[in-house]
Amino acid sequence: MKIVRIILAIIVLALSACLLITENFEFMPYLMLISGAIMLVRGLAxxxxDRKGGFLGCVVVSLFLFFVSIQGFLMNSLS
Incomplete structure (x- = not known):
């Protein structure tokens, strides 16, 4: 579980650095999707x-990030 979190965090850091350097925010939905995956893995941990409150908070944030990511994918496909 910890290895998955580390790999996802490295992907997020690399993608966000690339977005900031190039100033092309076309891949922002992917960043949100991977961030949602990180929060989901953290919630499972x-x-x-056996911390139900932490699990619930992480899952709520994860669902929100997935929702924002899906909206971003739909907005990019319409334009």
Missing amino acids: ELQK
Whole structure:
């Protein structure tokens, strides 16, 4: 579980650095999608530690990030 979080975090850091350097925010929905995946994995880790409150918060944030990501994909496909 920890390795997955580290790999996803490295992807997010690399993608966000690339977005900032190039100032082309076309890949922002992918960044949100991977951030949502990080929060979901973090929530599952909280569930394994038997912390229900942390799990619920992470899952809510994860669902919000997935929703924003889907909206971004739809907005990019319409334009």
